[in-house]
Amino acid sequence: MLTHFVLLLSEGIHGNGARPLDNHTMELHFGNREIILFRFWKSGSALGMLASVIIVILLCVLFEGIKAFRLFLRNMYSENCLLPCSAGNKLWCSGRFSNQTIYRIGQTLLYTAQIALAYTxxxxxxxxxxxxxxxxxxxxxxxxxxxxxxxxPTSGATSSHSYLQSCSSF
Known part of the structure; x- marks a missing residue:
């Protein structure tokens, strides 16, 4: 029984003799040839790796930009949610949905984009x-x-939603 188990481990789970991590070692390396996320995103040379590095930097900057934009909208909303509807406050006074609903839908869409970028x-x-x-x-x-x-202003940026309590309900 034990020899059968050891044989299964040495042949791999699928029985084809290949171990699951033969092609991908879990250690840091400096290789130029990399498949990044998808088979079509390959860096086959130093120039390809440089292009990939630039793309990754831009993705990270976009991630921080979305995070900052969400905070900006939160601060703008918390300042304007208590103001009465007037000519200067039209953004938060649309007729069909309450201002909080529009705000929350926008925040949800931005949060979804932020999380998708984070996992990427x-x-x-x-x-x-x-x-x-x-x-x-x-x-x-x-x-x-x-x-x-x-x-x-970043205090309470990710965990506190007390600013919504002072604004109108759904």
Whole structure:
């Protein structure tokens, strides 16, 4: 019984003799030849890897931009949700839906895009390529530098939704 189990482990789960991780080692490496997310996104040379690094940096900057835009909208909404409807406050005073419903739909769509980008970035990191790892760190840093500063209000950005309690209900 034990020898049968050891034989199964040595042949792999599917019985074809290949171990599941033969083509992909789970250690950091500096390779130029990488399949990133999909088979059509290949970096077969140093130039291909450079293009992939630039794309990853841009994805990370976009991720930080969406996060900052959600915070900007939250702050704009919390300032305007208590104002009476007037000519200067038309954005939050549309007739068919309440202002909170429109706000929440927009925040939900932006959050969905933010989470999709976050998981995409995580899957890029799973390639264990050092160049792509550096691109993610650099892209997040550049995005943070561009979109956030000490004057940007970020308190309670991701966990507190108390600002909604003062606004109109659904």
């Amino acid at each position: 970035i995580i899957l890029i990191l799973v390639t264990f390529n050092v160049y792509l790892l550096i691109a993610v760190v650099l892209g997040e840093a550049v995005g943070y530098f561009i979109f956030f500063n000490e004057n940007f």
